Amino acid sequence: MLIALVTLFLAVLLRRARQRSDEAERIIPEGSAERAAENLAVGLLGLASLFAIGFIVAYAEWSAWKVPNELLGICLGLSLASISAALAVVAKRLVVTEQIEHDYPPEQHSQEEQEVTQMVRESGTRITRKRLLMGAGAAAGGALGIAVITPALSLGPLWYTDPLYRTPWKRGVRLIDETGRPYAASDIETETFYTAFAEGSSLEDLASPVVVVRLDPSALKLPPERSQWAPGGILAYSKICTHAGCAIALYRKPKFPVLEPRPQLVCPCHYSTFDPATGGAVTYGPAGRALPQLPLMVDGSGELRAGGNFSGPVGPSWWGVRSGKAT
Amino acid sequence: MTDPIREPIRFIDERTSSAPFLKKAMRYVFPDHWSFLLGEVAMYSFIILIATGVYLTLFFEPSLAKTSYHGVYAPLRGRSMSEAYRSVIDISFAHKAGLLIRQTHHWAADLFMASIVVHLMRVFFTGAFRKPRELIWLLGLLMLFTGLLEGYLGYSLVDDLLSGMGLAIGYGVALSIPIIGGPLGLLIWGAPFPGTHAFESRMFIAHVFLLPILIAVLMTVHLALVAARHHTQFRKTPRHTERKVIGVPMFPGYAPRSLSLFFGVAAVLFLLGGLVQIKPIWQWGPFEPYLGTNGAQPDWYLGWLIGALRLMPSFDVTIGHYTLVPNPFWGGALFPLFVLGVLGAFPWIERRLTRDYAFHNLLDRPRDAPTRTAFGVAFLTWIFLIFAFGAADRVFVLFQLSYNTQLYIFRIAIWVIPLLLFFGVRRWCRELQFAEHIEEVQEAAEEEASEHYAPPEAARHPAGDQALSA
Numbered sequence: 001m002l003i004a005l006v007t008l009f010l011a012v013l014l015r016r017a018r019q020r021s022d023e024a025e026r027i028i029p030e031g032s033a034e035r036a037a038e039n040l041a042v043g044l045l046g047l048a049s050l051f052a053i054g055f056i057v058a059y060a061e062w063s064a065w066k067v068p069n070e071l072l073g074i075c076l077g078l079s080l081a082s083i084s085a086a087l088a089v090v091a092k093r094l095v096v097t098e099q100i101e102h103d104y105p106p107e108q109h110s111q112e113e114q115e116v117t118q119m120v121r122e123s124g125t126r127i128t129r130k131r132l133l134m135g136a137g138a139a140a141g142g143a144l145g146i147a148v149i150t151p152a153l154s155l156g157p158l159w160y161t162d163p164l165y166r167t168p169w170k171r172g173v174r175l176i177d178e179t180g181r182p183y184a185a186s187d188i189e190t191e192t193f194y195t196a197f198a199e200g201s202s203l204e205d206l207a208s209p210v211v212v213v214r215l216d217p218s219a220l221k222l223p224p225e226r227s228q229w230a231p232g233g234i235l236a237y238s239k240i241c242t243h244a245g246c247a248i249a250l251y252r253k254p255k256f257p258v259l260e261p262r263p264q265l266v267c268p269c270h271y272s273t274f275d276p277a278t279g280g281a282v283t284y285g286p287a288g289r290a291l292p293q294l295p296l297m298v299d300g301s302g303e304l305r306a307g308g309n310f311s312g313p314v315g316p317s318w319w320g321v322r323s324g325k326a327t
Numbered sequence: 328m329t330d331p332i333r334e335p336i337r338f339i340d341e342r343t344s345s346a347p348f349l350k351k352a353m354r355y356v357f358p359d360h361w362s363f364l365l366g367e368v369a370m371y372s373f374i375i376l377i378a379t380g381v382y383l384t385l386f387f388e389p390s391l392a393k394t395s396y397h398g399v400y401a402p403l404r405g406r407s408m409s410e411a412y413r414s415v416i417d418i419s420f421a422h423k424a425g426l427l428i429r430q431t432h433h434w435a436a437d438l439f440m441a442s443i444v445v446h447l448m449r450v451f452f453t454g455a456f457r458k459p460r461e462l463i464w465l466l467g468l469l470m471l472f473t474g475l476l477e478g479y480l481g482y483s484l485v486d487d488l489l490s491g492m493g494l495a496i497g498y499g500v501a502l503s504i505p506i507i508g509g510p511l512g513l514l515i516w517g518a519p520f521p522g523t524h525a526f527e528s529r530m531f532i533a534h535v536f537l538l539p540i541l542i543a544v545l546m547t548v549h550l551a552l553v554a555a556r557h558h559t560q561f562r563k564t565p566r567h568t569e570r571k572v573i574g575v576p577m578f579p580g581y582a583p584r585s586l587s588l589f590f591g592v593a594a595v596l597f598l599l600g601g602l603v604q605i606k607p608i609w610q611w612g613p614f615e616p617y618l619g620t621n622g623a624q625p626d627w628y629l630g631w632l633i634g635a636l637r638l639m640p641s642f643d644v645t646i647g648h649y650t651l652v653p654n655p656f657w658g659g660a661l662f663p664l665f666v667l668g669v670l671g672a673f674p675w676i677e678r679r680l681t682r683d684y685a686f687h688n689l690l691d692r693p694r695d696a697p698t699r700t701a702f703g704v705a706f707l708t709w710i711f712l713i714f715a716f717g718a719a720d721r722v723f724v725l726f727q728l729s730y731n732t733q734l735y736i737f738r739i740a741i742w743v744i745p746l747l748l749f750f751g752v753r754r755w756c757r758e759l760q761f762a763e764h765i766e767e768v769q770e771a772a773e774e775e776a777s778e779h780y781a782p783p784e785a786a787r788h789p790a791g792d793q794a795l796s797a
Binding site: 250323 | 354355423459492496498500502506507510512517518519520521555557570572573574575576583586587588590593594600602615616618619622636639640641642645650652653659686720731
C-alpha cells in the first residue's frame with residue numbers, strides 16, 4: 001500500500017509537469033527533470049518489493065530450525081530501508097525543496113482576549129450570589145469525583161497493614177524444600193546455603209522462604225535471647241531482603257578474611273549484605289533493617305522445625321514496620 | 328475532462344470545508360536542523376511500539392495461573408510457570424515471526440526513551456522551552472515519565488525472573504513512601520508481594536490501554552501546541568528573526584524527508600529485532616519470589632534508579648524504634664521526583680533569575696546562555712554518574728575494580744564532578760563568546776579599514792591588526 005502511495009505521488013508529479021501549461025501561476029517553483037534520480041528511486045522501490053516478497057517467503061517457510069529469525073528481520077528491515085532510501089532520493093532530488101518564510105503568530109490577540117473576558121464577565125451578571133453558586137458547584141463536583149473513584153478502593157485492603165506482618169511460621173512447622181521433602185538437621189552442611197519453606201504454605205508467599213546455613217556454633221554472636229535459636233549452629237533467616245524485597249540469592253565466602261571473618265548473605269539487587277552469625281545484622285549496602293531470623297529446633301526424628309515466628313516483620317520496610325511483630 | 332487530482336480534493340473540501348486548512352497545513356514551515364528530528368524519532372518509535380504491541384496482545388495471556396510447560400523449548404519442559412511467561416516463550420519460539428516482533432517491540436521501547444531524552448537535552452540547551460513554549464516542555468516531561476512507567480510495566484508483565492525482581496523492587500519502593508507506603512502497596516498489589524493474580528490484569532490494562540492512550544494524548548497536544556506557536560529556529564542568517572520563521576514547507580519538501588525518517592527508524596528497529604538479541608527470557612526462567620540472580624540489570628532507562636538505590640548509605644529514618652522513612656524511598660521515589668520537579672520548574676526558575684520575560688522564537692546556542700548550559704551539563708552529569716554506578720557490579724566483573732572502591736569513588740564523584748563541570752563549562756561558554764566577539768570586531772575593523780583607507784592589497788591584514796589593537 002505504501003509503495004502504491006509513493007507511486008501515486010510520483011505519478012502526480014509527472015502529471016503536474018505535463019499540465020504545466022494549464023495552470024495559471026506556479027505556487028511551487030519549477031525544477032529540472034532528473035532521470036537518473038528517478039531511475040534510482042524506482043530501483044530502490046523495486047528492491048523494497050523484492051525484500052517484502054522475501055519476507056513473505058521466509059515467513060511461509062519458517063520454522064525455528066529451517067529459517068532463522070534473523071532472516072525475517074533482514075528481509076523486513078531491508079525492505080523498509082529501501083523505501084526510506086527511495087524517499088530520501090525523492091526528497092533530495094525529485095521534489096523542489098524551497099525555503100519559504102512565514103510570520104510567527106502574534107504574541108497576543110489583545111482585542112479577542114478583551115472580548116472573551118468581557119463575555120465571561122457579562123454572562124454572570126444575572127447571578128447575584130456568585131460565590132455561593134461556585135462553592136456549591138465545587139462541592140458537588142468534588143463529592144461526585146470522590147464518589148466515582150471510591151470503587152477503586154476495592155483493589156486491596158484499605159489502610160490495613162496486618163497482611164504485611166503475616167507469616168506461615170509458628171512453633172513446630174517443618175522446613176521443607178521446593179519439592180516438599182522435609183530438611184533433616186544432618187542435611188545442612190557448612191559453606192553452602194539451602195532454601196526452605198514452611199510446610200503447608202504456598203511457594204509464592206513472601207514470608208515463607210528462608211535461607212538455612214550452618215556455621216561453627218562457637219562463631220555465633222547471637223543476641224542473648226536468641227541463644228537457643230540455632231541448634232548445632234544451623235540458622236534460618238527470611239530469604240526476602242529488608243531493603244527492596246528481592247530474594248537473598250548469594251552466600252558469599254569471605255574473600256578477605258581479615259575484614260570479613262564469616263560468610264555473608266547478599267541480595268543481588270542492591271548488594272545489601274547481612275551477617276548470619278550476628279542475627280542478620282546489616283554489614284553492607286543500603287538495607288536499613290536486620291534480616292528477620294527464624295528460631296529453629298530439631299525434633300525427635302532429626303528434622304528441622306521452626307521454634308516460633310520470625311524476629312521481625314518479613315520483606316521490604318514501611319512506615320512503622322518495626323513496631324509490629326511477625327504474626 | 329475530469330481532473331484526477333482536483334476531483335478528490337473537491338470531494339473532500341465540499342464535505343469538510345477543509346481546503347483552506349489543507350493549504351495552510353501543506354505550507355507549514357519546518358526550520359532546518361538535524362537536531363529537530365530527535366522528537367520525530369521518538370514519535371515514529373511510538374508508532375512502531377503500537378503496531379508491534381497490538382500484534383503481541385494477540386498472543387500474550389495476562390494470567391498468573393500456574394501451568395506446566397510442554398512447548399518446543401526443551402530446557403524448560405516440565406517447569407512450572409505462569410501462563411503469562413509461557414505465552415511469551417511461545418511467542419518467541421512457536422509463533423512465526425513472534426520473536427522478531429517481540430524483540431522489535433523491546434528495541435523500539437529503548438529507542439523511544441533514548442530519543443526522548445536526547446530531544447529533551449536539545450530543547451534544554453537551546454532554550455526552546457522558554458516563553459511561549461513552557462507547556463510544550465511540561466508535556467514532554469510528562470511523556471518521558473509516563474514512558475518510563477509504561478516501559479517498566481511492559482518489562483514486568485512477562486513474569487520472567489528479571490521482571491519479577493524488578494517488580495519486587497517496585498513493591499519495595501512503594502512500601503517505603505512515608506505514611507501511606509504500606510497501605511498503598513497493599514492496595515496496588517491487592518495482597519503482600521507478589522500480590523493477587525488480578526495484579527497482572529491491572530498491569531496489563533495499564534500497559535496496553537491507559538498509559539499508551541495517555542502518551543498519545545500528551546503527544547497530540549504537544550504537537551498541536553508546537554504547530555500553534557510554530558517551530559523555533561536558529562539564527563542562521565540575519566533574515567531569521569523573532570518575527571519570521573524560515574524553512575522548508577511541509578509539502579512537497581518536508582513530507583518525503585520525514586517519511587524517509589519513519590521508514591529509516593522502522594528499518595533500524597526491525598533489523599535490531601531480527602539480528603540483535605534482547606531480553607532472552609527463556610534463559611532467566613520463570614519468576615518465584617524466592618528466586619534471584621546476580622548481575623541483574625534493568626532496561627537502560629531505569630538504570631539511574633538502580634544506581635540511586637545502590638548508592639544510598641544504609642539507614643532508615645527512625646524515631647527510637649519507630650520506622651519513618653525506609654531507605655528505598657530516597658533513591659527510588661524522591662530522586663526521580665526531584666529530577667522531574669527541577670526540570671519542570673526550570674523555565675520559571677530561569678525566568679525569575681534572568682528576569683527575561685520576553686517571547687523567544689529564536690534559539691540560543693549553548694554558548695549564548697553560559698549559566699544555563701553549565702547548570703544543564705552539571706545536572707545531567709549528576710544523573711548520568713548515578714546511572715553509571717548502577718552498572719558497578721558489571722564493571723567489577725569485567726574490569727575487576729572492587730564494587731566497594733567504586734561505591735566510595737562514586738559517592739564523592741557524583742558531587743564533585745558536576746560542580747567542577749559547572750564552573751568549567753560556564754567558563755568555556757564565555758570564552759567561546761569572547762572569541763566570537765573578537766572575530767566580529769576584527770572583521771568589522773578590516774571592513775572599515777578597507778573602505779576608508781583602501782590600502783594596497785598586500786597591506787590589508789596588517790591594517791586590520793592595527794585597528795584591533797587600537
